[in-house]
Amino acid sequence: MKKNAWNHPYCLTLFSLAAVLYGAGTAGAGIKADFQYMLSDFSGPIPSQWARLDVDRHFREIYTFKRGERQVQIFNENGMEIFAFELQDNAAMVTDMTVGDDGSIYLLANRGGTPAIITLDYRGEPQGRIELSGLPPAMDAFHSDRLVHRNNSFYLLDSTSLRIMEVNDSGTFKTLHRLGVQLQNMAAEQDRERKRTQGLEIGGFAVDDQGVIYFTVPVLFAAFRLNQAGILESFGRSGSGPGKFGVVSGIAGDEHGNIYVSDRLRSVVMVFDHNFEFLGEFGYRGHGEGNLIVPDDIAVDGKAGKIYVAQAANRGVSVFRLVFQ
Structure with missing residues (x-):
């Protein structure tokens, strides 16, 4: 094993299982x-429980990381598990996982x-360790808790000091x-x-294939794009209505520039162009097939x-499979 709206010119093939949907926004868009x-x-x-997610875009595989169980699982494009392993290095606190090109x-x-x-192969065998170098003095207090790899670069987030x-x-x-x-x-x-300035923290974090950075700040009821x-x-x-933010969490962007934002309070994933x-x-709180329970991290295979x-x-x-109209 080796390891989007009226203005959109493409339309994705629909499958037979219809779930909850909502078409809104500009006239004719949905x-x-x-x-x-x-x-x-x-x-x-x-x-x-709130697993970390990443997609191998070449082999169409999805990777999950259960932080509490220190377990990585790999699934094929049909959603079936094909391999899993537990992390062995108990001396290191692992906070995130990402998949390379x-x-x-x-x-x-x-x-x-x-x-x-730490670099692993797809079977979880250690392949090496990448030490950070050339850091400016101000980076001594950089406590990273999120990691994304895109286009030969790593993006590390310190969610509390608001630095990437x-x-x-x-x-x-x-x-x-x-x-x-800027956020303060x-x-x-x-x-x-200034009560909100005391609790500023980045929630969701993602980078698209063009190097555009996306993140959410729940206390500001806002999502951000950094080009x-x-x-x-x-x-x-x-707000509590369609397209409004309750407690925003995960975020992702696709190759067409569409932005996906999950909301824990409203239990939905919202889509913006x-x-x-x-x-x-789509989603909404419930236990049906198409419902969601407090969604968090999201990953998109455009x-x-x-x-x-x-x-x-x-x-x-x-x-879910998406179709833009």
Whole structure:
């Protein structure tokens, strides 16, 4: 084993299982989500609690990381488990996982507060350790808790200090995005008593194939897009209706510029186009096939037209196929 709306020119093949859908946003625009299956083994759906997700875009495989159980699972394009392993290095605290362009598995590990990237093959065998180098002095207090690999670069997030660092494949420092001042100013505009500035923290975090960074800040009821030129854009409005933000969490972007945002409170995944126009949402709290229970991390395989959604309550990972109209 080796390891989107009226303006969209493409339409993905529909499968037969229709799930909850909602078409909204601009006139004539909309999206439909068909529930496909839960990630499973031969015994049935596999339970998990807010697993981390990533997609091997070349081999159409989905990887999950159960942080509490320190377990990595690999599923084929039909959602069946094909391999699983538990992490053996108990001395390192592993906080995240990502998949490389060649199918390698990368783990974000911290030993004594020093971050490093551990490389594994698809069977979980250690292949090496990438130490970060060339870091500026200010990086001594960088405590990364999220990791994404895209296009020969690693993106590391320190969610509490509101900083994102990019390094190359060998761990050499490339750039640092300091987002604290911008986010604190935004919080101050929303809350004159500055209560929100005390709880600022990045929630969902993702990077698309073009190097565009996406993230959410729940207390600001906002999602953000940071392009390669360093321009930060935001969208979102608090509320309980379609397209509004309750407690936003996971986020992802596809190759067409569509943005997907999960909401824990409303138990939906919302879809926006590249202009931040609301296209629709799906899920809703419940135990039916197409429902969601407190969704969190999401991963998108745009070429296959699939979105993977991790949930709470040991619900596991639901898979939907999307069609844009």
